[in-house]
Amino acid sequence: MKREHAAGGAERQRLNFKRMQIVIVLFVLLTIVLYLVQKSVSYRSQGTSQLELLAPETLAAAAAETAEQEPVCLLLWQDDPHGRAGRDLMEDVLDQTKVPYVSQEASTSAAEELDRYQTVVLAVDDLSVLGESVIDIMDWASSGGGLMLFDIPSRSGYLDLLFAQIGVAGMRDDYVVVRGLHFCRPFMLGGELRDYGITDPYESSVPVLLDSQSEVYIQSTGSDPVPILWRRPLGEGTVVVSNLDFADKIYRGFYAAAYSLLGDGFAWPVINGATFYIDDFPAPVPQGDDKHISKDYNMSVKDFMTQVWWPDVQQMALEHGVRYTGLVIELYSDETEAPVPANDDLNRYQYFGRSLLNMGGEIGFHGYNHMPLVLKNFDYRGEYDEYKAWGSVADMVAGVAELDRFCASLFPGEKFQVYVPPSNILSDEGRAMLHESFPQIKAVASTYLADGVCYDQEFEVAEDGVVETPRVISGYIMSDFMYLSAVAELNYRFVSTHFQHPDDVLDEDRGAALGWAEMSRRLDGYMDWLYTSAPDIRNLTGTELAAAVQRYDNVRVDRELTEDAMTLTLGGFVDEAWLMVRLNGRQPGQVQGGELTELLDGLYLLRADESRVVIGLD
Secondary structure, eight states: OHHHHHHHHHHHHHHHHHHHHHHHHHHHHHHHHHHHHHHHOOOSOOSOOSSOOOOHHHHHHHHHTOOOOOOOEEEEEOSSHHHHHHHHHHHHHHHHTTOOEEEEEGGGOOGGGGGGOSEEEEEOSOGGGGTTHHHHHHHHHHTTOEEEESSOOOSSHHHHHHGGGGTEEEEOSSOEEOOEEEESSSOSTTTTTOOEEOSSOOEEEOOEEEOTTOEEEEEEOSSSOOEEEEEEEETTEEEEEEOOOOOSGGGHHHHHHHHTTSSSEEEEEEOOEEEEEETTOSOOOOOSOOHHHHHHHOSOHHHHIIIIIHHHHHHHHHHHTOOOEEEEEOOOOOOOSSSOOOOOOOHHHHHHHHHHHHTTOEEEEEESSSOOBOBTTOOOTTOOTTOOOBSOHHHHHHHHHHHHHHHHHHSTTOOOOEEOOGGGOBOHHHHHHHHHHOTTOOEEOOBSSOOTTOOBOOSEEOTTSOEEOOBOEESSSOOHHHHHHHHHHHHHTSEEEEEEOGGGGGOGGGTGGGOHHHHHHHHHHHHHHHHHHOTTOOBOOHHHHHHHHHHHHHOEEEEEEOSSEEEEEEETOSSOEEEEEEESSOOEEEEESEEEEEEETTEEEEEESSSEEEEEEO
């Protein structure tokens, strides 16, 4: 019995061993197959481009056919710091919404000129500089014009005369601090989803009591709210009053929305695009441990990036349809003179880059290293002492050329058309070098809001044909300032641009102390806010956004509003254009030459398929 039992045990061992051999062989075969499949993968982006870049000559030819427009708006401003700030902001708004205008210092205005215009904007604190023209302007508005006050002028006898006409039933002489904005009705995208805090509040607004004909669109937050934006009929015309008194760049969208309330309707070109960038990706991953990562995940930074951060960031994209634009750094070195060494550690670049491309994303350039393209004459103004300047323009060329070779070897067939400056810093010499030596770079994506020595931009096509596509918001903290900037641009140009860094999770100034779970929750919350506010916005890569900006920047708009229709004639039109349309008290009917989508009550998104669009009005 013992021998039989022993023989049976030996037989079972041989059987188990054979099974183990089979498993090992199958595992080896599977590994070989996966390796061969991986080797055969094409590293081209799997997404279909929604929008192609246009040749500069195509844009120029379309723009050349645009007839010169007669001004329809008169911007009157007072020649003092306050008035000039209002002038500058409103000129930006009118330029970007493609409203032809005359900008004139208020004391030189003439009443007989008013009949030439459909709208008048006043950026005047002391109405006495207008003299009796104040009465002429109000009579003109009452006859059918649209009058917008950039803010409430200082208390004077002239203002007291206008109280009833601008909807003011009572007014205090002091100013109050406005700490946030609350939307009283859904007239701006995202307005009904939350209140918007003001980061640097001051005594900016006048407490007023309004009459029953005034429609309040925005008021301050708090227990004793102050009207911030209202609209009131005046005879056959309209008066819109802003009580905000902020002239910073991020508030343009609010003043554009205010201007759109004048008259029965208004239309302005927009970009229609949401783009999410990941700077320093792919790039070398920091070695070792980090206290924030170790505390929550008990793993190295390298493992965290692969096993936690990237899967979470991917999942956000899948849920919202985002196609990231990743910006490559080849090496983290301080080498700024040619010849520059190559990076031969390729595995993680291939893994992350291939994964991003297979999601339909795009890869662009961030830098050979993280040294901005500046020479030794560049003034950092005491900031970024750790950065080294490049020795010469030729050295810059050598660095970018090595990055180009590196990316081409990893991702053959890809076009690297987007450049993001390290730390958003780019000198004039570096900008010129990119255009002259690397013509495949079609877009530079830096920052929208000026910050120290950063290269700040507008959404436009530069004179050299390179498209400027600034990023408006960034990071994972998603502060009140970020949301305020985002809601303004969403309503100004129907655009959202955001960038993040993988190493944000290691930097306490960028939210690392919150922990990755909270950081990712906040970014996901922003995406929820964006796509709830604007479900019709297009998800674009960096190059596609540049193509959208080309069309937006090139188009001009002639507007004709009658009892029966709004007719839009688009100069500079190539193949498509997008516009926001505001109808105040009117309903759209049949559309010729495009398609209209309702966004909010009275606010529509228009896709123009032809250079002439007619929107019937019921």
